[in-house]
Amino acid sequence: MTTTSAGGRPPLARSLTVPAVTAALALALAACGGSGEPKSPAASTNEGRGPITFATGKDLTGTIQKLVGKWNAAHPDEQVRIIELPEDGDQTRQQLVQNAQIKSDAYDVIRLDAVWTAEFAARRWVLPLQEEKLEPATFVPAALETGRYRGKLYAAPWLTGTGILYYRTDLLKAAGVKSPPQTWAELQDACAKVKKTPEGEGADCYAGQYDKYEGLTVNYSEAVQSAGGQVFDAQGKPQVTSPQAKAGLQFLVDGFKNGTIPPKGVTLKEEEGRRAFQDGRLVFHRNWAYVYAMASAKDGTSKVNGKFDVAPLPGKDGPGSGTLGGNNLSVSAFSKHQATSRDFIQYIVSLDVQREYGKEQSFPLSRAALYDDPAMIKQYPYLPVMKKSLETAKPRPVAIRYSEVSAAVQDHVTAAVTGKKPVDQAAADLQAALSGLAD
Amino acid sequence: MSTPTIARSRDGQGRLAAVLLSPTFAVLGVVIAFPIVAAVWDSLHRTTEELDADGLVVEAERFSGLANYTSLIGNDRFQTALWNTTFFTVTTVAIETLLGLAMALLMHRAFRGRAIFRAGVLVPWAIPTAISALLWRWIFSADGVANAVLGREILWTAGGLEAKLAIILADTWKTAPFVALLVLAGLQVIPDEVYEAARVDGAGAWQRLRSVTLPLVMPSLLVAVMFRMMDALRMFDLPQVMIGTRKPSVETLSQLAWDEAMNLRYGPAAATATVLFLYIAVAAFVFVRILGADMLSEAKDDGKAVARGRGGSSPHKQPDMLSEAKDDGKAVARGGKEGKA
Numbered sequence: 001m002t003t004t005s006a007g008g009r010p011p012l013a014r015s016l017t018v019p020a021v022t023a024a025l026a027l028a029l030a031a032c033g034g035s036g037e038p039k040s041p042a043a044s045t046n047e048g049r050g051p052i053t054f055a056t057g058k059d060l061t062g063t064i065q066k067l068v069g070k071w072n073a074a075h076p077d078e079q080v081r082i083i084e085l086p087e088d089g090d091q092t093r094q095q096l097v098q099n100a101q102i103k104s105d106a107y108d109v110i111r112l113d114a115v116w117t118a119e120f121a122a123r124r125w126v127l128p129l130q131e132e133k134l135e136p137a138t139f140v141p142a143a144l145e146t147g148r149y150r151g152k153l154y155a156a157p158w159l160t161g162t163g164i165l166y167y168r169t170d171l172l173k174a175a176g177v178k179s180p181p182q183t184w185a186e187l188q189d190a191c192a193k194v195k196k197t198p199e200g201e202g203a204d205c206y207a208g209q210y211d212k213y214e215g216l217t218v219n220y221s222e223a224v225q226s227a228g229g230q231v232f233d234a235q236g237k238p239q240v241t242s243p244q245a246k247a248g249l250q251f252l253v254d255g256f257k258n259g260t261i262p263p264k265g266v267t268l269k270e271e272e273g274r275r276a277f278q279d280g281r282l283v284f285h286r287n288w289a290y291v292y293a294m295a296s297a298k299d300g301t302s303k304v305n306g307k308f309d310v311a312p313l314p315g316k317d318g319p320g321s322g323t324l325g326g327n328n329l330s331v332s333a334f335s336k337h338q339a340t341s342r343d344f345i346q347y348i349v350s351l352d353v354q355r356e357y358g359k360e361q362s363f364p365l366s367r368a369a370l371y372d373d374p375a376m377i378k379q380y381p382y383l384p385v386m387k388k389s390l391e392t393a394k395p396r397p398v399a400i401r402y403s404e405v406s407a408a409v410q411d412h413v414t415a416a417v418t419g420k421k422p423v424d425q426a427a428a429d430l431q432a433a434l435s436g437l438a439d
Numbered sequence: 440m441s442t443p444t445i446a447r448s449r450d451g452q453g454r455l456a457a458v459l460l461s462p463t464f465a466v467l468g469v470v471i472a473f474p475i476v477a478a479v480w481d482s483l484h485r486t487t488e489e490l491d492a493d494g495l496v497v498e499a500e501r502f503s504g505l506a507n508y509t510s511l512i513g514n515d516r517f518q519t520a521l522w523n524t525t526f527f528t529v530t531t532v533a534i535e536t537l538l539g540l541a542m543a544l545l546m547h548r549a550f551r552g553r554a555i556f557r558a559g560v561l562v563p564w565a566i567p568t569a570i571s572a573l574l575w576r577w578i579f580s581a582d583g584v585a586n587a588v589l590g591r592e593i594l595w596t597a598g599g600l601e602a603k604l605a606i607i608l609a610d611t612w613k614t615a616p617f618v619a620l621l622v623l624a625g626l627q628v629i630p631d632e633v634y635e636a637a638r639v640d641g642a643g644a645w646q647r648l649r650s651v652t653l654p655l656v657m658p659s660l661l662v663a664v665m666f667r668m669m670d671a672l673r674m675f676d677l678p679q680v681m682i683g684t685r686k687p688s689v690e691t692l693s694q695l696a697w698d699e700a701m702n703l704r705y706g707p708a709a710a711t712a713t714v715l716f717l718y719i720a721v722a723a724f725v726f727v728r729i730l731g732a733d734m735l736s737e738a739k740d741d742g743k744a745v746a747r748g749r750g751g752s753s754p755h756k757q758p759d760m761l762s763e764a765k766d767d768g769k770a771v772a773r774g775g776k777e778g779k780a
Binding site for chain 2: 097121122123149150212213263267268272275276400401403404414418
């Protein structure tokens with residue numbers, strides 16, 4: 001082992017460097033031959049038909065496989081093969097981006113997070129869809145909006161959803177609070193009352209997702225919207241220094257200061273918060289619909305089973321506005337069989353197929369009719385609340401460089417809630433950062 | 440070496456060697472040289488983007504010279520990452536060296552349950568970093584074991600000095616066994632006779648450690664430290680999984696390069712990666728130059744010993760190494776005695 005450090009370079013290494021570097025240089029030059037020219041990826045459309053692949057997340061319940069099986073039985077020449085992508089959003093995006101950059105036709109139909117639409121559309125990685133064929137009027141309007149970029153529909157809404165407020169019915173009842181809070185003041189008031197009861201002792205009041213990641217962007221946008229502001233206006237200009245937007249940020253900052261939000265809030269993501277709520281350590285919790293099924297579990301994993309309900313998020317002066325999440329389906333610009341891909345998307349987002357999918361998994365779907373379906377409501381009692389919340393929910397900022405927008409929000413909002421910067425300063429800095437990123 | 444027969448066949452052999460080695464060279468060129476050259480090439484370019492009338496991106500790649508590098512100089516995020524990388528490398532390697540040495544000395548002793556201890560020490564090293572990072576994330580979560588043991592709520596993963604401390608702890612836990620393993624291998628080739636000789640010469644336990652064990656194990660230790668140093672300089676998965684992306688208190692250069700690449704800024708990403716590459720290369724070079732003096736003379740001695748072994752009648756290496764080590768040991772023991780006198 002000691003010989004590895006022998007002085008100087010052994011002659012072997014010297015003689016091998018020259019040819020290796022020459023070869024590498026030749027390769028590099030060949031690879032970069034086209035540089036300097038403007039690259040406009042030609043996203044050509046075609047009417048190709050044939051077997052396709054469907055790149056989606058993990059199919060935990062096996063339902064997608066079943067639905068694809070039905071399609072395959074009916075279309076022997078246009079078989080669909082499922083490719084499972086990582087469950088983690090960042091990893092999925094990374095894989096899709098890499099795939100698009102080498103213009104690979106490995107994926108035909110891809111599942112996009114609602115916030116990636118602008119980026120994928122603007123970079124010509126996905127193709128516009130024929131909107132009228134999808135019966136746009138029957139979708140949840142907000143969900144349909146997340147599939148659009150500059151007026152054109154690039155992604156068909158599939159899964160959707162927004163933040164809702166989970167609250168402990170037993171604790172509120174014990175404290176004499178009759179209905180779930182509609183405003184932030186009511187929320188703090190209810191907490192104060194709950195804390196005075198013996199049942200509520202030791203429970204934290206309210207928490208969303210405030211760790212420095214995408215969840216913070218979501219929660220910050222919700223706070224801003226719930227105070228009547230907006231992160232970006234209709235023209236795509238950032239508006240985070242408006243009095244309303246500052247009031248939203250102020251709510252979060254004050255929440256941390258006065259103990260409405262526990263100090264450990266800055267380490268909470270979806271799952272940490274869900275566990276805290278499920279263990280009975282939170283009175284109010286902001287999270288997505290998936291928590292409902294887990295918190296209702298009767299197998300002993302949930303201590304709040306039967307003791308909680310959901311409501312729309314509270315706001316500054318009235319009901320708040322949630323942030324839209326969700327997944328949409330797009331046709332890859334590099335697909336060789338785009339006509340089949342479009343037909344398959346139309347099939348999978350159709351009302352009947354969605355209903356069948358909805359019976360097996362609890363994530364809310366994009367067709368409005370499902371929210372009024374008695375059988376669905378019986379299975380998922382949160383659906384009426386979700387429907388109401390979706391009416392006021394807003395998509396996250398539409399930006400091609402969304403991940404950078406989100407990163408800027410995370411940087412400055414973290415600085416504010418951890419007390420490193422006053423709200424005014426953080427808002428001004430964020431405004432400056434976002435202005436540099438606006439398209 | 441240059442006997443007439445060898446000289447005559449040398450040309451033919453050289454050609455044969457070149458032919459036989461060329462596949463290796465080609466593979467090395469593709470997997471090592473090409474990525475490096477391509478990264479440097481990328482780091483000299485910038486991609487500009489414009490939107491056309493439909494809001495679609497039109498990209499252009501332009502040669503930008505050293506602009507990607509010069510913009511790193513005033514960049515706060517880069518400087519923080521550079522400082523974090525250096526800080527983690529210095530602290531973790533220092534702690535791991537001491538801890539690894541102690542563990543190796545312990546493992547080297549004969550005691551009941553030594554086999555279990557040795558196996559146990561290796562477990563952290565056997566777990567993939569990303570998995571152990573996940574494990575430590577749970578330990579350091581707000582409701583985790585660490586806080587339960589300490590009896591207070593410290594927000595380890597929220598950033599700040601606590602996050603740094605958490606990283607150092609997790610990294611030490613994970614890689615001190617690696618140092619221990621290499622040092623143990625070095626300890627095991629020190630023959631008992633050396634210690635006997637030292638004992639006969641009247642050296643106490645501390646003196647035996649200082650004057651016999653440490654000098655003889657130094658080559659292995661230095662190799663271990665160098666490996667660890669290069670490893671720590673490119674630290675990525677531990678802070679990434681344990682604390683998260685874009686946390687200024689723990690972000691390393693690797694994380695920064697990764698984040699830039701994820702945001703499709705390949706030029707700045709390549710520049711950051713190239714700087715890291717140079718940093719590691721320079722650090723390794725300095726390490727060998729400054730601390731390697733002993734390693735060099737050691738290597739030369741080894742070479743001589745091997746040459747002697749080959750020339751000698753005995754085809755077995757083991758006895759030769761032993762006698763060599765014995766000589767060394769005696770010399771050291773003698774040195775120690777002189778020092779005492």
